[in-house]
Amino acid sequence: xxxxxxxxxxxxxxxxxxxxxxxxxxxxxxxxxxxxxxxxxxxxxxxxxxxxxxxxxxxxxxxxxxxxxxxxxxxxxxxxxxxxxxxxxxxxxxxxxxxxxxxxxxxxxxxxxxxxxxxxxxxxxxxxxxxxxxxxxxxxxxxxxxxxxxxxxxxxxxxxxxxxxxx
Numbered sequence: 001x002x003x004x005x006x007x008x009x010x011x012x013x014x015x016x017x018x019x020x021x022x023x024x025x026x027x028x029x030x031x032x033x034x035x036x037x038x039x040x041x042x043x044x045x046x047x048x049x050x051x052x053x054x055x056x057x058x059x060x061x062x063x064x065x066x067x068x069x070x071x072x073x074x075x076x077x078x079x080x081x082x083x084x085x086x087x088x089x090x091x092x093x094x095x096x097x098x099x100x101x102x103x104x105x106x107x108x109x110x111x112x113x114x115x116x117x118x119x120x121x122x123x124x125x126x127x128x129x130x131x132x133x134x135x136x137x138x139x140x141x142x143x144x145x146x147x148x149x150x151x152x153x154x155x156x157x158x159x160x161x162x163x164x165x166x167x
Contacts, residue, residue, distance in 0.1 A: 002027065002065075002161055003065075003156045003158075004154065004156045005054050005056050005155065006154065006155060008031060009029075009030065009092070010030055011027055011028065011029055011159070012028050012030055013025050013027060013043065013161060014026045014027070014028045021043070021161035022043065023042075023043060023044060024042050024043060025043040026039060026043070027043055027064065027065070029064070029088070036091065036093055038088075038092055038093060038095060040095050041067055041095070042067070043161075044067035044103060050065060050103075050104060050105075050158070050159050051106030051107070051147075051157070052106070052157075052158060052159035053107075053108040053109070054154055055108070055110035055111070055150045055151055055152060055154070056150070056153060056154040057150070058110065058111065060090065060091055061087070061088070061089060061109055061111065061128050062088040062091070062092050062109065063085060063109045063128075064085070064086030064087070064095065065103075066084065066085045066086075066100035066101075066103045066105065066107060067083065067084055067086075068083055068103050082135070083101070083102055083103050084097040084098070084100055085099070085100035085114065085126075087114065089129065096132075098114075098128070098133035098137075099134050099135040099137075099138075101116045101118065101138060102116075106146065108150075109128070110148050110149070110151065112128045112129050113125045113126065113127060113148075114126045115141070115144065115146060115147065116138070116146075122140060123146045124138040124139060124141060125138070125141050125144065
Protein backbone atom coordinates (compact mmCIF):
# COMPACT_ATOMS: atom_id res chain seq x y z
CA UNK A 1 0.00 0.00 0.00
CA UNK A 2 1.16 3.47 -0.85
CA UNK A 3 -1.11 5.42 1.48
CA UNK A 4 -3.77 4.32 3.98
CA UNK A 5 -6.64 6.60 4.92
CA UNK A 6 -8.21 4.02 7.23
CA UNK A 7 -8.62 0.24 7.41
CA UNK A 8 -10.93 0.15 4.36
CA UNK A 9 -9.53 2.94 2.14
CA UNK A 10 -6.08 3.10 0.60
CA UNK A 11 -3.99 3.64 -2.54
CA UNK A 12 -2.08 0.73 -4.05
CA UNK A 13 0.55 0.14 -6.70
CA UNK A 14 -0.99 -2.21 -9.28
CA UNK A 15 2.33 -3.11 -10.94
CA UNK A 16 3.38 -6.56 -11.95
CA UNK A 17 5.30 -8.42 -9.24
CA UNK A 18 8.84 -7.17 -8.95
CA UNK A 19 8.11 -3.82 -10.62
CA UNK A 20 6.74 -1.86 -7.68
CA UNK A 21 7.54 1.83 -7.16
CA UNK A 22 8.60 2.46 -10.75
CA UNK A 23 7.69 5.52 -12.79
CA UNK A 24 4.62 4.77 -14.87
CA UNK A 25 3.22 2.13 -12.51
CA UNK A 26 -0.56 2.44 -12.17
CA UNK A 27 -1.89 3.71 -8.84
CA UNK A 28 -5.37 2.59 -7.82
CA UNK A 29 -7.68 3.78 -5.05
CA UNK A 30 -9.46 1.06 -3.07
CA UNK A 31 -12.46 1.35 -0.75
CA UNK A 32 -13.24 -2.17 0.49
CA UNK A 33 -16.43 -1.12 2.33
CA UNK A 34 -17.98 0.42 -0.83
CA UNK A 35 -16.51 -2.04 -3.31
CA UNK A 36 -14.54 0.65 -5.17
CA UNK A 37 -11.28 0.08 -7.03
CA UNK A 38 -10.48 2.88 -9.45
CA UNK A 39 -7.48 4.04 -11.46
CA UNK A 40 -6.04 7.33 -10.15
CA UNK A 41 -2.77 8.16 -11.91
CA UNK A 42 0.53 6.74 -13.11
CA UNK A 43 3.27 6.75 -10.51
CA UNK A 44 5.69 9.63 -10.69
CA UNK A 45 8.87 9.18 -8.66
CA UNK A 46 8.94 12.90 -7.93
CA UNK A 47 5.83 12.71 -5.73
CA UNK A 48 6.72 9.49 -3.89
CA UNK A 49 7.50 10.32 -0.27
CA UNK A 50 5.54 13.57 -0.47
CA UNK A 51 3.72 15.00 2.50
CA UNK A 52 0.20 13.97 1.53
CA UNK A 53 -2.76 13.92 3.91
CA UNK A 54 -6.42 13.05 3.41
CA UNK A 55 -8.71 13.87 6.32
CA UNK A 56 -10.07 10.42 7.24
CA UNK A 57 -13.46 12.03 7.97
CA UNK A 58 -13.73 12.80 4.23
CA UNK A 59 -15.84 10.28 2.42
CA UNK A 60 -16.68 12.29 -0.71
CA UNK A 61 -13.65 14.46 -1.56
CA UNK A 62 -10.28 12.77 -2.07
CA UNK A 63 -6.95 13.67 -3.65
CA UNK A 64 -4.22 11.58 -5.20
CA UNK A 65 -0.51 12.34 -5.40
CA UNK A 66 0.36 15.29 -7.62
CA UNK A 67 2.43 14.44 -10.69
CA UNK A 68 4.31 16.19 -13.44
CA UNK A 69 1.90 16.85 -16.27
CA UNK A 70 3.42 14.54 -18.84
CA UNK A 71 3.09 11.25 -16.91
CA UNK A 72 -0.55 10.87 -17.99
CA UNK A 73 -0.10 12.60 -21.32
CA UNK A 74 -2.21 11.04 -24.04
CA UNK A 75 -3.71 12.37 -27.22
CA UNK A 76 -6.99 14.01 -26.38
CA UNK A 77 -6.67 13.02 -22.72
CA UNK A 78 -6.28 16.55 -21.42
CA UNK A 79 -3.43 15.64 -19.05
CA UNK A 80 -0.54 17.11 -21.04
CA UNK A 81 -0.21 20.49 -19.39
CA UNK A 82 1.71 21.28 -16.24
CA UNK A 83 1.64 19.61 -12.85
CA UNK A 84 -1.60 17.82 -12.06
CA UNK A 85 -3.47 16.95 -8.85
CA UNK A 86 -5.85 13.99 -9.16
CA UNK A 87 -9.05 14.48 -7.18
CA UNK A 88 -12.39 12.78 -6.71
CA UNK A 89 -15.73 14.32 -5.76
CA UNK A 90 -17.62 11.01 -5.67
CA UNK A 91 -15.84 8.98 -2.97
CA UNK A 92 -13.15 7.72 -5.37
CA UNK A 93 -15.38 6.19 -8.04
CA UNK A 94 -14.00 8.56 -10.69
CA UNK A 95 -10.96 10.85 -10.83
CA UNK A 96 -10.41 14.26 -12.43
CA UNK A 97 -7.29 16.45 -12.70
CA UNK A 98 -6.75 19.94 -11.29
CA UNK A 99 -3.76 22.19 -11.76
CA UNK A 100 -1.24 21.48 -8.99
CA UNK A 101 1.17 23.99 -7.48
CA UNK A 102 4.01 21.48 -7.80
CA UNK A 103 4.36 17.68 -7.72
CA UNK A 104 6.42 18.07 -4.53
CA UNK A 105 4.30 20.65 -2.66
CA UNK A 106 2.80 19.17 0.53
CA UNK A 107 -0.95 18.84 0.05
CA UNK A 108 -3.87 18.08 2.39
CA UNK A 109 -7.59 17.74 1.77
CA UNK A 110 -10.28 18.32 4.38
CA UNK A 111 -13.89 18.80 3.40
CA UNK A 112 -14.02 20.01 -0.22
CA UNK A 113 -10.84 22.10 0.08
CA UNK A 114 -7.32 21.03 -0.86
CA UNK A 115 -4.54 22.94 0.88
CA UNK A 116 -0.94 23.26 -0.30
CA UNK A 117 2.05 25.12 1.03
CA UNK A 118 4.75 26.81 -1.01
CA UNK A 119 8.41 26.72 0.05
CA UNK A 120 7.96 30.33 1.23
CA UNK A 121 5.36 29.15 3.77
CA UNK A 122 2.42 30.64 1.89
CA UNK A 123 -0.72 28.50 2.33
CA UNK A 124 -3.16 28.25 -0.58
CA UNK A 125 -6.46 26.41 -0.93
CA UNK A 126 -8.35 25.00 -3.89
CA UNK A 127 -12.11 24.45 -3.95
CA UNK A 128 -12.64 20.97 -5.43
CA UNK A 129 -16.32 21.69 -6.14
CA UNK A 130 -15.33 23.91 -9.10
CA UNK A 131 -16.02 22.22 -12.46
CA UNK A 132 -12.35 22.27 -13.59
CA UNK A 133 -10.03 23.80 -10.97
CA UNK A 134 -7.18 25.70 -12.61
CA UNK A 135 -4.05 27.40 -11.31
CA UNK A 136 -5.91 30.72 -10.99
CA UNK A 137 -8.36 29.05 -8.58
CA UNK A 138 -5.69 28.44 -5.89
CA UNK A 139 -6.47 31.11 -3.28
CA UNK A 140 -4.02 32.61 -0.80
CA UNK A 141 -5.09 31.87 2.79
CA UNK A 142 -3.24 34.31 5.09
CA UNK A 143 -5.19 33.01 8.12
CA UNK A 144 -4.63 29.29 7.40
CA UNK A 145 -2.17 26.94 9.04
CA UNK A 146 -0.60 24.00 7.31
CA UNK A 147 -1.59 21.35 7.58
CA UNK A 148 -5.11 22.55 8.34
CA UNK A 149 -6.94 21.01 11.31
CA UNK A 150 -8.29 17.54 10.50
CA UNK A 151 -11.56 16.13 11.76
CA UNK A 152 -10.03 12.63 11.87
CA UNK A 153 -6.38 11.73 11.34
CA UNK A 154 -5.57 9.19 8.60
CA UNK A 155 -3.38 6.14 9.24
CA UNK A 156 -0.62 7.51 6.97
CA UNK A 157 0.63 11.07 6.63
CA UNK A 158 3.04 10.50 3.77
CA UNK A 159 2.68 8.91 0.34
CA UNK A 160 5.32 6.17 0.25
CA UNK A 161 6.30 3.06 -1.60
CA UNK A 162 8.09 -0.14 -0.63
CA UNK A 163 10.08 -2.04 -3.25
CA UNK A 164 8.19 -5.32 -2.70
CA UNK A 165 4.75 -3.66 -2.84
CA UNK A 166 3.88 -4.77 0.69
CA UNK A 167 3.86 -3.07 4.07
